[in-house]
Amino acid sequence: MRQILVNLLGNAIKFTPTGAVEVKITYEQGPGRLVLAVRDTGEGLAPEAIDKLFQRFSQVDGSTRRRHGGAGLGLAICRGLAEAMGGDIQVESQVGAGSCFTVRLPARAVDHDAQIERDEEDFRLDGVRILVVDDNPANRGLARALLKHFGAGVVDAEDGHAAIAAAAKSPFDVILMDLRMPRISGRDAAAAIRQSCGLNQSTPILAFTAEAETTGADADGQRDGDFDGVVRKPVVAVDLLAAITSALAVSPLHRQALVVKGPSRPGRFS
Numbered sequence: 001m002r003q004i005l006v007n008l009l010g011n012a013i014k015f016t017p018t019g020a021v022e023v024k025i026t027y028e029q030g031p032g033r034l035v036l037a038v039r040d041t042g043e044g045l046a047p048e049a050i051d052k053l054f055q056r057f058s059q060v061d062g063s064t065r066r067r068h069g070g071a072g073l074g075l076a077i078c079r080g081l082a083e084a085m086g087g088d089i090q091v092e093s094q095v096g097a098g099s100c101f102t103v104r105l106p107a108r109a110v111d112h113d114a115q116i117e118r119d120e121e122d123f124r125l126d127g128v129r130i131l132v133v134d135d136n137p138a139n140r141g142l143a144r145a146l147l148k149h150f151g152a153g154v155v156d157a158e159d160g161h162a163a164i165a166a167a168a169k170s171p172f173d174v175i176l177m178d179l180r181m182p183r184i185s186g187r188d189a190a191a192a193i194r195q196s197c198g199l200n201q202s203t204p205i206l207a208f209t210a211e212a213e214t215t216g217a218d219a220d221g222q223r224d225g226d227f228d229g230v231v232r233k234p235v236v237a238v239d240l241l242a243a244i245t246s247a248l249a250v251s252p253l254h255r256q257a258l259v260v261k262g263p264s265r266p267g268r269f270s
Helices: 001-016 060-066 076-082 135-149 160-169 187-196 237-249
Strands: 021-030 035-041 090-092 098-106 129-133 153-157 173-178 205-209 228-234
Touching: 001 021, 001 035, 001 076, 001 098, 035 160, 076 090, 076 098, 076 135, 076 237, 090 129, 129 160, 135 153, 153 160, 160 173, 160 187, 173 187, 173 237, 187 205, 205 237, 228 237
Parallel strands: 129 153, 129 173, 173 205, 205 228
Antiparallel strands: 021 035, 035 098, 090 098
């Protein structure tokens, strides 16, 4: 929730050279939802531009990017995080009159005097070490933001050669591998890691792909080639977490890393 607010506030301030930015937080008792609204009096958007807002690596137009900078990734991250928590995000906007972004998240009411304790069923990836391999920085950035939100330690690799080098240097609990990359493909990189007899020879590797064919477990649940599962693009937070959960659950060497309560394991991962 903090990451969502930071991104929405940063966006509102960026696109409001004069005027005001307002944050309003309310609670809907009936459906049990927390509602966060960030309203600005900035430039506003035309109806046809709103559909582009939550696309990765997309901004409304080139002039907007030149004047304000950025890769247009922040709002895609907001939507991914909101969906991961079972909520959604909506926007109302009018050119010249500003915008209002509203996030609704499920949240049960508690007695304000009661001690708030962490639900034992809360899903966390604290201490789980994940290597994200993708030649597209937007894909890496979104995966990193989603995984770090749930406590995972993330290392990036921009191509297959970098992935092989990273896997030879440090142990990981899961590797998220793009298939189509320059220099060396994801399939070849996965094969090299499996054949290396190194630190990650048995680490679950998930194909990170927009390709239509199935890559991962076959119909009998057995591993297909060098991959243990698939994460489809464009990435959906719930699907990403489900694939990681499944991979860790069936991996004897990494099963204990699935859900770790308390502080993350020490290390240089961030």
